Every structure is written in structure tokens, then in C-alpha cells.
Amino acid sequence: MGALNREQKDMEEQSAKHKVVHYPQKKNKVKRNESLKSNAIAWAFLFPFMLLYVWFMLYPIIQGFFTSLTTGSFGMAREFSGLDNYVRLLSDQAFWQSLWNTVYFVLISTPTIVIFGLILALIVNAKLKGTTFLRSAFFMPYMLSISVMASIWVFILQPYTGFLNAILGQLGVSEEIFWLGNEHLAWISILVATLWWTLGFNMVLFLAGLQDISEEMYEAADIDGASAWAKFWHITLPSLKGVVTLVVILQSVASFKLFGQPWLMTGGGPGDATRPLVQYIYELGFIQWDPGYASAVSYVLFGVMAIFAAIQYKLLVKKEG
Amino acid sequence: MSKKLNIKTVVYVFLILVTLVSALPFYMMIINATRDTKDILMGFTFLPGSALLENYRTMMEYVNIWNGFKNSLIVSVLVTVLSGYFSALTAFGFAVYNFKGKQPLFIFMLLMMMVPGQLGLIGFYELNRFIGTLDTFIPLIVPAIASPFVVFFLRQYLASTLHPSLLEAARIDGAGELKIFHTVALPIMMPAVATMSIFTFIGSWNNYIVPLVVLFSPEKFTVPVLMGFLKGSQVAQNLGSMYIGIAISVVPIMVAFLFFSKYIISSISAGSIKG
Known part of the structure; x- marks a missing residue:
């Protein structure tokens, strides 16, 4: 994020310079015409993007809000029902459960991925043999699509025929463990699968941050006789602040959108113990055909994410100053 | 000196373990793609079986x-x-x-x-x-x-x-x-x-x-x-065919990745610093 601010400043300077080239004096009439023309050209460049953006991104979101105020299935006449859908939320046990599930996953996955990603990055950044190969090996799972990743993990974790239980059996564990059938184990399974899948990507982000730290700082610390721990605590960690912020934001947004892992691994079960909000939205919208209520739940998800984003902004970005 | 050596050993052992964890699922998937359901149910072996073609045919009948x-x-x-x-x-x-x-x-x-x-x-x-x-x-x-x-x-x-x-x-x-x-x-x-x-x-x-x-x-x-569809269909009963379906959808990506991995990883690094 530090890099981001710097770039933005550079960019502003650049465009300020550019402004001078374009319109030395705004009062001049000829120049004003030119500025109008420049406006038109700029909009011509932005037009294809803006058209698609407004049509496919903004419009569905706004439309979703109006849908959330109605009842009725897709394609049928909608009946305006005011805030009924939102009132219904308050007493919907399944909604509260899935809201909690999503928040729970954000809370357990974000720190785990940040910490493990950083540890892996520190190791593959050390001057050891074979780290280039390792970087690729750790990154590879990120290239898999969610359903492939989930299928692989189901095969690893399922009881009786699963790979993990087969290995445990050979190690002398006689009890059959239901990794996906027990509430706590199911969450651990989803977390581990997610970790396996995304760790490499986050490792690479941290790696980039690590390689941006100048050697000289470590050399100076060596001269002062600093311990490895002191170097990590006083040089590495502060320098990584920007990357940590980036990873935390990216990861928490990704975790809020959790859908594929539980949908494909546990089906949201046992019961609805691992059903996240996005899965609930999907089920309401496309299985129960209740777009109004599904939209209302979508807006709650949006609200929760906005609150989280505001908290993160206060905690992470502002501090950096 | 010997302390430094020990730390290095620990780090290497850890790295080998993590690499195994990253790679083992891929290996398991490819091996099981060559075995029939009965074999797979018997437990895992590190050697491939002989049911590759049969699995392939069964899978192609469905999807x-x-x-x-x-x-x-x-x-x-x-x-x-x-x-x-x-x-x-x-x-x-x-x-x-x-x-x-x-x-x-x-x-x-x-x-x-x-x-x-x-x-x-x-x-x-x-x-x-x-x-x-x-x-x-x-x-x-x-x-x-x-x-x-x-x-x-x-x-x-x-x-x-x-x-x-x-x-x-x-x-x-x-x-x-x-x-x-x-x-x-x-x-x-x-x-x-x-x-x-x-x-x-x-x-x-x-x-x-x-x-x-x-x-x-x-x-x-x-x-x-x-793949999600396959998982929910009848073919999911036939484990070998499921595995081969997954393997086919993964292997081309893996091969492409092996060719481009250095470029991809350095690009993402550059992206995160610039962005």
C-alpha cells in the first residue's frame, strides 16, 4: 500500500505536468474548446469499458436492491413487499447460522494464511538450494480450479476409501475418522484445503515484499551485532507492512466470498454447520427460486463486508500514514 | 557452526515435508486414475494399476x-x-x-x-x-x-x-x-x-x-x-473414472505451469509491488 501511495503521487505529478502541456490557461477561449474536445476524446476511450461496467456490474447490484424489496419467483410478476424480506431475516435461524459461518471462516482463515504464507516466503527467500523449484511446487495448487481442488480433497478426506484414513490406518489408527462429517473436523478440512490451494499465491506476494527490502539494512544490523530475531522484528516485519495489508485485504475479501469449498466438499453440512452466506444466497436464489429474499441476504453480506473493510482501513491503512 | 547446521537440517526437513504435502495429492490422483474402483478401495499404493483405458472409457460415457x-x-x-x-x-x-x-x-x-x-x-x-x-x-x-x-x-x-x-x-x-x-x-x-x-x-x-x-x-x-457435475453424477461411484476426469483437467494446467512458472511467479511479484 505504501508503494500504491507513492505511485499515486507520481501519477498525480505526472498528470499535473501533463495538464500544463494541455491547457496553460483555462480562461483562454480557444483552450476551452480544446478542453471540451479533450473531454470528448477521453470519454471515447472510456466508453466501451463504462458501458459494460454500468450494464453488467452496477446495474445488477442496483437491480438487486429493488429485487430485495419484492417477492415472487424469476420471470413472474413481482409484488412489492417493502422491507418484509429484511424483517424475515431477523428471525431466520439459517441466515444467522450462515452469517456466523462466513464471519467464522474469515476470522480463522485470514490469520492462518497470512502467518503460513509469511513463514513459507521467509524460508524460500533464504539462500538455500532448490528454492526456485520449491516456489513453483508451492504455487502449483493455486492454478487448479475450485472444483478440481475440492474433488481432490474429498478423495483425500472421505471415510473408508479416503487417502488420509488409509495412511492413518497403515500407521495403526483403527478408528474411522469422518473428516467431513463432524462440525469441527469439517471446518478444519475446509481450512486446510483452502490453505493448500491459496498459500502459494500469498507466499509469492510476501516474497515480492521480502525482495524489496534492501540488503544494506541487514548488513548494518549485522555490524551492530543484531540477532536473527531482532532483524526479523525490527527490519523485516516493518518493511512488510504494505504487503501484509494487501494480503489481509485480498484474503478477507476472498474468505467472505467462500462458496466452492463447502459447496463441493461438505455441501454445507453436517446440517448447516459449514454453510456460508454465499451458499445460502445461491440456494435461496437458484434452488428455492426466491430472488427477493436472496437479494436481501446479498445486501446483508455487502453490509458486513463494508463494516469489515472500514475496520481494516482504520487498523491497517491509516496507521501507515 | 554445528548449531547453524542443525537449523539448516530442520529447515530442509520441514521443506521436504511441505513439498510432499503439496505434491502428494497430485501423485495420488494420477496413480488412482490408473486403478479400478476395487483396487482403490483396497487402499493406496505408490505403483500404478492397469485400468487406465477402462476408466477413461467409463468417464467419457458420462461427460x-x-x-x-x-x-x-x-x-x-x-x-x-x-x-x-x-x-x-x-x-x-x-x-x-x-x-x-x-x-x-x-x-x-x-x-x-x-x-x-x-x-x-x-x-x-x-x-x-x-x-x-x-x-x-x-x-x-x-x-x-x-x-x-x-x-x-x-x-x-x-x-x-x-x-x-x-x-x-x-x-x-x-x-x-x-x-x-x-x-x-x-x-x-x-x-x-x-x-x-x-x-x-x-x-x-x-x-x-x-x-x-x-x-x-x-x-x-x-x-x-x-467437475462439480461429475462429482454429483453416477460416475462418482466409479472412483477410477472420477480420478481420471480430475487428472485430465489438471495435467495440461500443470504442464503449462511448469513451462511458465518462473514467469508467472515473477509477474505476480511485480504486480503486487506495483499495484
Whole structure:
């Protein structure tokens, strides 16, 4: 994020310079015409993007809000029902459960991925043999699509025929463990699968941050006789602040959108113990055909994410100053 | 000295373990693709079996995985190329011209980047139902062309690499603005476009929820939807065929990745620092 601010400043300077080239004096009439023309050209460049953006991104979101105020299935006449859908939320046990599930996953996955990603990055950044190969090996799972990743993990974790239980059996564990059938184990399974899948990507982000730290700082610390721990605590960690912020934001947004892992691994079960909000939205919208209520739940998800984003902004970005 | 050696040993042992954990699922999947269900149920061995062809035939009776591949490729390649080009065009508009409302518009887009696409899922479905594009690739390709993240990245890149004097020189030579974009700005942006293309391609290739919602016909399914479909179908009883389906959808990606891994990883590093 530090890099981001710097770039933005550079960019502003650049465009300020550019402004001078374009319109030395705004009062001049000829120049004003030119500025109008420049406006038109700029909009011509932005037009294809803006058209698609407004049509496919903004419009569905706004439309979703109006849908959330109605009842009725897709394609049928909608009946305006005011805030009924939102009132219904308050007493919907399944909604509260899935809201909690999503928040729970954000809370357990974000720190785990940040910490493990950083540890892996520190190791593959050390001057050891074979780290280039390792970087690729750790990154590879990120290239898999969610359903492939989930299928692989189901095969690893399922009881009786699963790979993990087969290995445990050979190690002398006689009890059959239901990794996906027990509430706590199911969450651990989803977390581990997610970790396996995304760790490499986050490792690479941290790696980039690590390689941006100048050697000289470590050399100076060596001269002062600093311990490895002191170097990590006083040089590495502060320098990584920007990357940590980036990873935390990216990861928490990704975790809020959790859908594929539980949908494909546990089906949201046992019961609805691992059903996240996005899965609930999907089920309401496309299985129960209740777009109004599904939209209302979508807006709650949006609200929760906005609150989280505001908290993160206060905690992470502002501090950096 | 000996303490240092010990630490190194510990680190290496740890690394070997993590590598095994990363690689073992891939190995398990490939080995099991060659074994029949009965063998697989007996437990895992490190040696391949002999049921590869039979598994392949069983799987192909249910789903045509190659067709899924073709669909995924069409969608991902088109999205990558189109979003690269139009994002560059938009970034150029933002970086080079000053116009009314530019700053607020840009900040608005930055904020909207935090909003997940799922928020509009219901509205998106209704929109596509209304314009009649359900069960086609259009909702997978056209909306993905407008990617604020790519525009943001390219604009930052352009601001630090494209000098206004280059534009002035081209204007004096009498080049039109669109020509300037194609001959001056686009070549300068190419490295950044390539970097973003990797993100876009991976994102599009792995996109699950949108194709799941808008596609109905199995022959139009992309790989992620097809794999999910396979998992819920009868073929899931035949473990060997399931494994081979997964293996086929993974191996080409693995091979491509092995060729490009260095480039991909360095691109992402560059992306995170610049962005």
C-alpha cells in the first residue's frame, strides 16, 4: 500500500505536468474548446469499458436492491413487499447460522494464511538450494480450479476409501475418522484445503515484499551485532507492512466470498454447520427460486463486508500514514 | 557452526515435508486414475494399476471432458485478450486526459473493486434472462471485459512509464489519438498487460459460481462446472473414472505451469509491488 501511495503521487505529478502541456490557461477561449474536445476524446476511450461496467456490474447490484424489496419467483410478476424480506431475516435461524459461518471462516482463515504464507516466503527467500523449484511446487495448487481442488480433497478426506484414513490406518489408527462429517473436523478440512490451494499465491506476494527490502539494512544490523530475531522484528516485519495489508485485504475479501469449498466438499453440512452466506444466497436464489429474499441476504453480506473493510482501513491503512 | 547446521537440517526437513504435502495429492490422483474402483478401495499404493483405458472409457460415457476443456479455453482466452485490450484503452483514457469528474470516477471504481461480484448475482441472472443470454458464453465473456482491477493496475503503470513528450511528438507528427494509443501507448503497456493477463486467465479459468448459475446444458459446461457435475453424477461411484476426469483437467494446467512458472511467479511479484 505504501508503494500504491507513492505511485499515486507520481501519477498525480505526472498528470499535473501533463495538464500544463494541455491547457496553460483555462480562461483562454480557444483552450476551452480544446478542453471540451479533450473531454470528448477521453470519454471515447472510456466508453466501451463504462458501458459494460454500468450494464453488467452496477446495474445488477442496483437491480438487486429493488429485487430485495419484492417477492415472487424469476420471470413472474413481482409484488412489492417493502422491507418484509429484511424483517424475515431477523428471525431466520439459517441466515444467522450462515452469517456466523462466513464471519467464522474469515476470522480463522485470514490469520492462518497470512502467518503460513509469511513463514513459507521467509524460508524460500533464504539462500538455500532448490528454492526456485520449491516456489513453483508451492504455487502449483493455486492454478487448479475450485472444483478440481475440492474433488481432490474429498478423495483425500472421505471415510473408508479416503487417502488420509488409509495412511492413518497403515500407521495403526483403527478408528474411522469422518473428516467431513463432524462440525469441527469439517471446518478444519475446509481450512486446510483452502490453505493448500491459496498459500502459494500469498507466499509469492510476501516474497515480492521480502525482495524489496534492501540488503544494506541487514548488513548494518549485522555490524551492530543484531540477532536473527531482532532483524526479523525490527527490519523485516516493518518493511512488510504494505504487503501484509494487501494480503489481509485480498484474503478477507476472498474468505467472505467462500462458496466452492463447502459447496463441493461438505455441501454445507453436517446440517448447516459449514454453510456460508454465499451458499445460502445461491440456494435461496437458484434452488428455492426466491430472488427477493436472496437479494436481501446479498445486501446483508455487502453490509458486513463494508463494516469489515472500514475496520481494516482504520487498523491497517491509516496507521501507515 | 554445528548449531547453524542443525537449523539448516530442520529447515530442509520441514521443506521436504511441505513439498510432499503439496505434491502428494497430485501423485495420488494420477496413480488412482490408473486403478479400478476395487483396487482403490483396497487402499493406496505408490505403483500404478492397469485400468487406465477402462476408466477413461467409463468417464467419457458420462461427460466429454475435452469438450469442457474447449469451452473453458474459448471463454478464458477471449476474456484475457478482450479485457487486456479494453482495459489498456480505458487506462490510457484515465492516464493521459484530464476531464471533468475524473478523480471522483476513479475513486468510485477503486471502492467498487472491494464489492464482490456475488452481490449482483441475482440481478445479473435476471439481466441475462431478460436479454436472452442465459446458457451462452456471453455472460461469462462480455462482462469480464470490464475489469476495474486491470484498469487500475495499467493506469498506474502507464503513469510511471509513458512520458507526455512522447505523446506530443506523435501529435506533432499528425497521428490521431487512437493511433497514438495503438502505436505508442499499447507497446509500452505490453509487459503490464501480459502480467495482468495471467491474473485474468487464472481467474476466468477457475471461475465457478457464474458459469454454475448461467449455464444449463452439459455440453456448454466449463471445466469447473463439469467437475462439480461429475462429482454429483453416477460416475462418482466409479472412483477410477472420477480420478481420471480430475487428472485430465489438471495435467495440461500443470504442464503449462511448469513451462511458465518462473514467469508467472515473477509477474505476480511485480504486480503486487506495483499495484
